[in-house]
Amino acid sequence: MNSQKITIPTPDGYYLKGELLEPEESSCRKQLVIINGATGVLQGYYRPFADFLRQQGFKVLIYDYRGIGQSQECKYHAPAPTMLHWGERDMDAVLNWVKSEYPDYRIHGVGHSIGGQLMGALPDNNRYDSFLGVASQHIYWRNWPSFSTRIKSWFFFRGILPLFHKSIGHLPAWVLGSEKLPKGVIRDWGRFGGSSAYLSDEKGQPIRSGFHNYQGRLKLCAVSDDHMFAPENCVRELGKLFTATDGDIHVLRPEHYQMSRIDHFGYFKKTMNTKAWEEAADWLAQ
Template sequence: MNTFTEQSKTNDQKPHCHLFQIKTNDVHTITATDYLPIGEYEKHVIIAPAMGVHQQYYADFAAWLASQGVRVTTFDYRGMGQSQSLPIKDYAHDILDWATVDCSCVLSHVLSQSQDKAVYWLGHSLGGQIFPLINGIHQVEKVITVASGTGYWRYNAAPLNKIAWLLWYVIVPVSTQLWGYYPGKRINLIGDLPKNVMRQWRRWCLHPKYCVGVESSAIKAKFNDISVPLDSLFMADDEMLSQKNWRDLVDLFGMQQKQKHLIHPAEFGEKRIGHLGFFKKRYAQSVWEPLLPTLLTKAK
């Protein structure tokens, strides 16, 4: 039974969404949004954001999934979007905190809410890089990554590769020192980010093995030992990451059950999708409808 098609044909009502908060175990608060389908559901998708992207960016995609009978939870990492309660320069956390604490708490909450449902982790870019570090990730049905790659600067796609050296060796060190955070909005590059997040990301992007190459042996072990099934989507016209970035990241994951899907926009009747485009509403019929029912299936 295709729950996507049946739900859309039999329900004219719109799915309900509501904002709520999750307390972390280190006294921070994560703001999340639930998109609830009409009636019963069998699948629950968590959408983990890209670097510098707020959960509202995924609202159309989440609402569409809910209209197809899938429950969806989106969230903002601490210090970002609706999870920011302090001036951004006052946040001292790094990406590992986002993964091991914020993402872990969101997953724990969802698992408690959907105990008899199939839970899927859908990570966009950064959200699809850090999932091996999440406590309890082995309990999800499948991980789906969209536009996720290592970020290693020498393999970045054009035009990013033309400014990557300047970004990592000049802009990031100087700006985080001057402002106390990374002022991405001022320079129209990525977005505002806490300084330790940006400095850690810089270290990752300067190493061919990304986070596995610069963090502890325990981090490497988590990547090696991950066993959850993976479907990894990559847009052939990604303007930030190259196919080598993508394939190198997938190679870092130790699971045996992993599938790579290279998406050519023309095959879906589109001229362009890019690094951020997959979640835009205009791709609902051309991209979402043919792809998502296949991806949101139980792993064999």
């Protein structure tokens, strides 16, 4: 695989570690895809999908947000990582780096779960020519479609996350089977899911400028068997926040890809039917 490790500094003192996958020169489209991961999901998880896009002629950048995975290094004065920082500062720094290094390229974003939600916090998100969200959802607990899932969501955002925030100051990896999450990240996550303000600042004031300003192409994919993390209704509620573009909501159904399940995490696994990835590559390339 033709790839290179990269380090992207942020203005507030973090060093984001990533990897740039490059296509064969003969097949290069002069288009670059940035993959923004889900909460606590590290860059290596997206490598199969990234390698597929590379084979279709895209340059592809995968990276870890501050405070998780390989992006732990920072200057002594750097602020403690938060989930808002992931969108406002990390996604911004990555885009700035890409636009500087590849000024002639069309830039596309792929966001998994929180990686799509944080478009609302990303400054000048129209630097993306198009954005594909996969299982990206409005996580206010009342958006879950059934009484039982609403109760579980309320308990997670209003109970479990605040409990770990106040008791041990982080979310252990075993809780969700993902990366250990820093204190500021779980504080923000609990606030986003626990209040109708959803994406909001530390005072609880809603953040909407990124949602309202984005005018590029947008596609949000729900997964029909993703009942716990991003049910279709939550994806549709996120789509309503994008008021300046005609976004497309598409539902991925396992039976359409001869699969027994996809769920919240299956789309990016190497076991995913590549027909879905071909559809994504075709849409991004338009």
